[in-house]
Amino acid sequence: MxxxxxxxxxxxxxxxxxxxxxxxxxxxxxxxxxxxxxxxxxxxxxxxxxxxVNTTAAGAVTGSFWGLLVGVIFLNPLLGVAVGAASGALGGALTDVGIDDTFMKELAESIQPGxxxxxxxxxxxxxxxxxxxxxxxxxxxxxxxxxxxxxxxxxxxxxxxxxxxxxxxxxx
Known part of the structure; x- marks a missing residue:
């Protein structure tokens, strides 16, 4: 734990x-x-x-790789990279690892500016x-x-x- x-x-x-x-x-x-x-x-x-860790950027990089791989298989690597990056970025943005962002923002409301x-x-x-x-x-x-x-x-x-x-x- x-x-x-x-x-x-x-x-x-x-x-x-x-x-x-x-x-x-x-x-x-x-x-x-x-x-x-x-x-x-x-x-x-x-x-x-x-x-x-910026999960959106990490997701875009991972998605680009997988999109390129799928694109090569289906003979359209550029489209594969674009679709993979977009879906990876979306998935990364929706992923929250570690400490919950909402919890941190709520708790940080109690601190002084600076x-x-x-x-x-x-x-x-x-x-x-x-x-x-x-x-x-x-x-x-x-x-x-x-x-x-x-x-x-x-x-x-x-x-x-x-x-x-x-x-x-x-x-x-």
């Missing part, structure tokens, strides 16, 4: 930095990601999703090492599917960063 974690960062760039760091941790086999999407809210309130919400769908992870590694990035947990104790560990790890950069008020 996959785990969903949504962390809000002050900027889209910070969220992208964390996403790239998670990809590095994946290369080190400390985490296995099913999806990682950044949602931002513009000043006008529009929600933008920065996804890893913030970046990092949606991560985790297949597996070495929790203690990953938490220790990402705590230096800070962030605020918006939503998780973790159980309460694990969610609190994540919140505590991210809070350590916030506490380390906040000056301690002098004792009176």
């Amino acid at each position: 996959s785990t969903l974690v949504v962390i809000v960062y002050p900027t889209e760039q910070k969220a992208e930095e964390v996403r790239q760091h998670l990809f590095q941790l994946q290369k080190e086999h400390l985490i296995s990601l099913a999806d990682a999407v950044i949602a931002t809210k513009t000043e006008s309130g529009h929600i933008k999703l920065n996804q890893l 913030n970046g919400a990092l949606f991560v769908l985790i297949r597996e992870m070495t929790e203690d090492k990953v938490l220790k590694d990402i705590q230096n990035f800070g962030g605020t947990v918006l939503k998780t599917s973790l159980d309460e104790s694990k969610e609190q560990l994540l919140r505590d790890a991210l809070q350590k960063h916030a506490d380390s950069i906040s000056p301690v008020p002098p004792a009176v």
Whole structure:
């Protein structure tokens, strides 16, 4: 079963930095990601999703290949490519892999304009090492599917960063 974690960062760039760091941790086999999407809210309130895979483009490429193959068989490769690309693009546009886009847009409505919400769908992870590694990035947990104790560990790890950069008020 996959785990969903949504962390809000002050900027889209910070969220992208964390996403790239998670990809590095994946290369080190400390985490296995099913999806990682950044949602931002513009000043006008529009929600933008920065996804890893453009399913429409991927569908068009796949459809073009199969259309070419069918077109060669029926002696009309150009028509086959055109029909294949169109049907593949349509199929790709209708395909939603990973985290549901509607869910991400609805949840991202609650963030402030300019913030970046990092949606991560985790297949597996070495929790203690990953938490220790990402705590230096800070962030605020918006939503998780973790159980309460694990969610609190994540919140505590991210809070350590916030506490380390906040000056301690002098004792009176």
